[in-house]
Amino acid sequence: MTRVTVWTEYRQERNDPAVASVYPDGIHTIIAEGLRDAGFDVRTATLDEPDHGLTDDVLAETDVLTWWGHVAHGEVDDVVVERVHSRVLDGMGLIVLHSGHHSKIFKRLMGTTCDLNWREAGDRERLWVVDPAHPIAESLGEGFTLDAEEMYGEHFDVPAPDRLVLISWFSGGEVFRSGCCYERGRGRIFYFRPGHETHPSYRHPGVRRVIANAVAWAAGPKGNAPERRDRPEAPGMESSGG
Amino acid sequence: MTRVTVWTEYRQERNDPAVASVYPDGIHTIIAEGLRDAGFDVRTATLDEPDHGLTDDVLAETDVLTWWGHVAHGEVDDVVVERVHSRVLDGMGLIVLHSGHHSKIFKRLMGTTCDLNWREAGDRERLWVVDPAHPIAESLGEGFTLDAEEMYGEHFDVPAPDRLVLISWFSGGEVFRSGCCYERGRGRIFYFRPGHETHPSYRHPGVRRVIANAVAWAAGPKGNAPERRDRPEAPGMESSGG
């Protein structure tokens, strides 16, 4: 069974009544609930735990990590970022959610600023499937609608996605590349846009379906770790491939 | 100077008063005007000319061909389609406009159905730049707006673009990958969405800028034609590259 670790800051839910009213037990609890319902083996971890809850042991037992952060990106220890980065390159899947676009780990993997435009005005958001054959689009049909969300607008400063699965339409007039797949090292990475802390998007069946599909995709086969070495002689590959 | 041939069907402008009122001298005349203003050497060709105006000689003297068709795709002679196809693979640029998505030449190059959804309801369209460093995005800033256009919606059944430059937002609720770059053989191909025959989009400065930028991009360097042959011996490449 695929093992998922759901990571969030879990700060605004404790400090900000407007957030607490939407996610009284933390955003991680609701994301985890959705993934358990989808049949995954889920644990959670949050910023204020020792090692942010992301020890070597936890990561070694994690097939896919989901990441939500917003107001405290700077408090994430660089040691933990490097640990997560190393595990992703070694094959752990990573699902970066909403304001996680500015997390250290996402910027570390992308190599760009990951900047974007935004507006907190409760725009209506429609998420359109533009790659219907991708596993992350499974059962989504043409897409789905969120009645109110924060707007994210282009230009989104990321490398061109290896696969672009979803594009968002906002009632205020913007578009956004909302579902972006990347492969780095042996790890699969998916950025998924929705999930502002004042909107109940992680309870929405479409959002839950995307996250579950993305976890299944990101847990996919990894092959073997490539060998890295000085090679005093050319390799004999005669016996391999069997 | 880059030599452009502007091709259109030139049918609805002669038969349909609603179209004639917008483009009395044909869509090709207005596209050509915009490209001449941008400094290109422009000729036009239309469906009802002999060989559709696209003889070997014309194509040999064409660096970039723009293509607009709508109601008469089926009347384009397969011989001419193969002639254009061959020239594109040999390095001629091709700009496919609006309903040209269903032209024989575009489907021939893409290998897919090139189907999409649509609505003729005068939607407001916003075209957003999602790849600001691409030459086709030059001077566009964040994008531009067309007050009324036909809607095209996803899923657009084309291969994933080699570069995606523009995404459209429609007031009715849809998005569309509106500016798609492809390279096939030694030719550069750009699909650009706007331009329904009942809207004056080819007079709009933003649309004109995109088409001019696309022509300049598609006229870019082509390298040499690759050699194709049986090679009884391994090649001696020692003297090349100089």
Added chain:
Amino acid sequence: MTRVTVWTEYRQERNDPAVASVYPDGIHTIIAEGLRDAGFDVRTATLDEPDHGLTDDVLAETDVLTWWGHVAHGEVDDVVVERVHSRVLDGMGLIVLHSGHHSKIFKRLMGTTCDLNWREAGDRERLWVVDPAHPIAESLGEGFTLDAEEMYGEHFDVPAPDRLVLISWFSGGEVFRSGCCYERGRGRIFYFRPGHETHPSYRHPGVRRVIANAVAWAAGPKGNAPERRDRPEAPGMESSGG
């Protein structure tokens, strides 16, 4: 269980003693044997059967089609080519083998000439994995070696692959993009280079592993067929995604 149809011309094996000595019962028999050993439900079809063995019924019951042709590409009926093309866009996987690069169906899907260079001199070929996390690379390690094969050299005139999994090295001095993934419509396509009719490559465990991995990959999830229609009103997507 994934249903595979193995298609070959089955001509040279009957006419040319040098080929018959390597594949006395036809290339298809040996490819099919390898796929049965890998656990697939396999049937075969060949050029001289009615409809080339590829009726609507057969294709409807085929999840993945493998294609080997060489001397008789021109004899494949265009009607059958369109039938296969339509099924690929609708989600059937397609594995194109060796000289199948010049088949009508591959050129139809790619939109390019699919030309390349070649040499029949029994070069040693090493196939290197360049995308070790791709499912088609699974269990291949760094790659494998074929003691003698026909050489295929660049430039290979195909669209840039969506994913490049294998690159070949030839003892005569050439390289070749030997394992190329494409997605078109809802279908997955894999081009795989080895398999000249005078060499027993389809008995090699590495080649068999690649073909089996490719079949498993190409049989992957397809999502739903996109809807195609005029839309007099904007879609209501509220209830979807569940």
Added chain:
Amino acid sequence: MTRVTVWTEYRQERNDPAVASVYPDGIHTIIAEGLRDAGFDVRTATLDEPDHGLTDDVLAETDVLTWWGHVAHGEVDDVVVERVHSRVLDGMGLIVLHSGHHSKIFKRLMGTTCDLNWREAGDRERLWVVDPAHPIAESLGEGFTLDAEEMYGEHFDVPAPDRLVLISWFSGGEVFRSGCCYERGRGRIFYFRPGHETHPSYRHPGVRRVIANAVAWAAGPKGNAPERRDRPEAPGMESSGG
């Protein structure tokens, strides 16, 4: 005129007689000579200069930076790395040469380990053009040969290149993706493999041609810097695009 800054460590040339005999005045001198011959405005900078020669002023006046490092990657100041990184995202071109694959700046931009395999045995290297229409391939024909070079072998742990222009063949049996294009932010990045310090590759006309082509490509148009801001209202794009 395009302004190029050629950066190298300039250490082994001063300490190691085997290197000094090939590049007595430093590798940078010879790279710079080739670029001046190609018509560029060239300056050089090296590790042991203050700020490694890469002050804000120097970078502000640099359109394209070339980077060669090998034994002292760890001595490059992180402040300078961030400065270069920021300039690349803002539009400065970057050409990473040979052992620069392990430089801080390349790893920072790629987000991966950039590991590879290698052998110092004076292999013969053939560089094949696999994208003949790319500007970096101009005038290269099919490619060229270096009589003796260090071998670099796959797997090369980088993101899949946005465009793959060159693949190397080595006499010892390996292949390598030798010419890789990336776009990050508004900057263009090219990785080019040859150039071990004990071989005179930077005097070779083919290598010089690639570097000159790459500089011209990387200096290409950048568009405008995207705006980044909270947007209390939807944007009015009506007046843009003109």
